[in-house]
Amino acid sequence: GNSVTQMEGPVTLSEEAFLTINCTYTATGYPSLFWYVQYPGEGLQLLLKATKADDKGSNKGFEATYRKETTSFHLEKGSVQVSDSAVYFCALPSNTGKLIFGQGTTLQVKP
């Protein structure tokens, strides 16, 4: 079945550093791919998504490109801020509406 593998954290960066969080997937067909973010003490929010191969999702300075040749959907940001400190989850849906999540990557950005 579908699955997703996400790089383990925690990731600690200084402000304005470049961020990459790796995500690879196994799926039949070409499902939509998602990145969710969870800020401390809150629920998950959709950060960005891509619905087909070669699509680039973007939001709040974050980007991820749906690459079918490498089955990857890596999250990137050119210059992180302290306010980006959160847990990031890569996810893809099954065909019953449930999401399959990666383990989550904790990002801590230091001033």
Next chain:
Amino acid sequence: NAGVTQTPKFQVLKTGQSMTLQCAQDMNHEYMSWYRQDPGMGLRLIHYSVGAGITDQGEVPNGYNVSRSTTEDFPLRLLSAAPSQTSVYFCASSYSSRGTYEQYFGPGTRLTVT
């Protein structure tokens, strides 16, 4: 729209007590799910529903019951609370748009079982 709402936000139970975590959505979404989140374990699916009257088990269903009598509500029942059920519980709803199942999450219920 209020989106997905969950009550209560915090709850402390004694071992053996039962309770119901409430979840409601006002977006007319077909799909609803319950997850639990534990440190180092990510999100694990407890139960889900693809429509009113239809529910199914997820990865960790033991000790929990659900029902879906309406599209809007999807309560999660703890039958006899155990310390292993101490966790943060999230409810989510989603819809299918051309095969894209974007999920919307509630703010969570933090449950402690002593």
